[in-house]
Amino acid sequence: MAQLGVGIIGCGNISTTYLKFAPIFKSLKLVAVADLNMAAAETRAAEYGVRADTVEGLLAAPDVNVIVNLTIPGAHYAVSKKILEAGKHAYSEKPLVLTLDEGKELRDLAEAKGLRVGSAPDTFLGGSHQLARALIDEGSLGRIIGGTSHIMGHGMEHWHPNPDWFYQPGAGPILDMGPYYITNLVQLLGPVTSVAALTKATFTERTIGNGARNGEVFPVGTPTDIHALLEFAGGATVTLGASWDVWKHRHANMELYGENGSLFVPDPNFFGGTVETTEKGGDITTVEERGHPFGVTNQEGNDGTARANYRCAGLADMATAIDEGRPHRCNIDLAVHVVDVMTSILKAGAEKRFVEMTTTCERPAALSPNEARALLV
Numbered sequence: 001m002a003q004l005g006v007g008i009i010g011c012g013n014i015s016t017t018y019l020k021f022a023p024i025f026k027s028l029k030l031v032a033v034a035d036l037n038m039a040a041a042e043t044r045a046a047e048y049g050v051r052a053d054t055v056e057g058l059l060a061a062p063d064v065n066v067i068v069n070l071t072i073p074g075a076h077y078a079v080s081k082k083i084l085e086a087g088k089h090a091y092s093e094k095p096l097v098l099t100l101d102e103g104k105e106l107r108d109l110a111e112a113k114g115l116r117v118g119s120a121p122d123t124f125l126g127g128s129h130q131l132a133r134a135l136i137d138e139g140s141l142g143r144i145i146g147g148t149s150h151i152m153g154h155g156m157e158h159w160h161p162n163p164d165w166f167y168q169p170g171a172g173p174i175l176d177m178g179p180y181y182i183t184n185l186v187q188l189l190g191p192v193t194s195v196a197a198l199t200k201a202t203f204t205e206r207t208i209g210n211g212a213r214n215g216e217v218f219p220v221g222t223p224t225d226i227h228a229l230l231e232f233a234g235g236a237t238v239t240l241g242a243s244w245d246v247w248k249h250r251h252a253n254m255e256l257y258g259e260n261g262s263l264f265v266p267d268p269n270f271f272g273g274t275v276e277t278t279e280k281g282g283d284i285t286t287v288e289e290r291g292h293p294f295g296v297t298n299q300e301g302n303d304g305t306a307r308a309n310y311r312c313a314g315l316a317d318m319a320t321a322i323d324e325g326r327p328h329r330c331n332i333d334l335a336v337h338v339v340d341v342m343t344s345i346l347k348a349g350a351e352k353r354f355v356e357m358t359t360t361c362e363r364p365a366a367l368s369p370n371e372a373r374a375l376l377v
């Protein structure tokens with residue numbers, strides 16, 4: 001198959017993951033990196049043996065077909081728009097954009113130019129989430145009637161040296177972490193039709209707890225404690241808790257309740273983990289893995305445990321889909337719908353009411369073990 005020449009704009013923290021994992025996928029040929037900060041681009045280029053370019057140079061580069069947008073969330077829309085205007089396919093880190101209008105504009109622009117837009121997260125392509133998907137699709141759980149999903153902690157100012165932006169509009173637990181959980185719910189259950197929420201910021205200021213700015217206090221400008229209800233077109237009702245105000249909790253990352261049993265899904269922020277299920281009210285049992293390559297551990301996590309990490313899988317699927325003339329899984333309709341859900345949760349909380357979705361999407365196609373294997377070198 002034809003390889004796509006890949007460029008990256010944004011050479012910060014997450015760029016090392018993309019530069020490390022792109023070479024394990026057949027359809028991707030890493031070519032060049034760029035950043036507003038040329039020194040950052042030069043550092044990454046030297047580390048990974050690719051070309052350092054200016055942003056304008058990369059946008060014009062004839063050997064680059066797709067550009068990965070790894071800039072900060074507030075720059076995603078403008079940078080992805082520039083990529084499309086330059087006639088190249090775009091693949092963005094999450095969240096795709098910060099408003100629904102921005103998402104629709106990118107979708108229209110891509111369509112008019114015959115280009116693809118893809119967006120992280122691609123963790124739902126991981127072995128565990130595809131196993132959960134297969135169990136739902138096989139039907140033994142019956143219709144999924146509801147569930148819960150929780151993303152809770154006490155934020156990142158105790159370890160992150162520059163945590164300010166996480167607490168401003170455009171971030172917060174819903175826009176920063178919500179994409180993993182909501183995208184996985186949509187791939188498992190289908191699109192959302194309406195949401196309600198209660199939202200607040202318990203702490204109006206945060207204090208940096210490490211690094212050069214240790215002790216500095218900054219204001220919080222967005223809700224950090226969100227309790228939402230999601231109604232799915234398929235009939236399921238899911239409670240979503242997203243908070244950076246909680247020290248400890250005992251909620252599972254994701255539980256789904258079917259007519260004939262329950263399904264326990266591991267953290268959608270990662271590709272792997274244990275899937276458990278019950279047959280009606282029977283014991284909770286671990287579901288045996290089915291040899292999905294994107295569940296195989298290949299990395300040590302921050303806590304020292306072995307982890308499966310196949311970031312770039314969504315990008316590789318998009319490159320293969322372009323070659324094969326089929327839809328890609330981490331597509332713009334899915335990403336725009338997830339932006340609609342997230343921004344509607346914040347709106348529902350601000351206005352204390354139900355908000356109807358104005359977008360919808362297809363569930364992305366399941367990714368079988370064989371299809372996943374075919375993406376790898």
Ligand SMILES: NC(=O)c1ccc[n+]([C@@H]2O[C@H](COP(=O)([O-])OP(=O)(O)OC[C@H]3O[C@@H](n4cnc5c(N)ncnc54)[C@H](O)[C@@H]3O)[C@@H](O)[C@H]2O)c1
Pocket residue numbers: 009010011012013014015034035036037040055070071072073075079093094095176
């Ligand atoms: N860091 C992580 O672990 C992680 C994990 C998953 C997803 N993400 C997502 O990836 C994206 C990047 O995160 P990060 O942690 O790497 O951020 P970062 O701040 O470390 O790096 C961002 C880089 O983008 C550059 N940049 C900003 N605006 C630009 C512009 N307009 N044009 C060109 N370059 C620009 C900056 O100079 C910087 O080098 C975010 O959307 C984040 O949500 C990060």
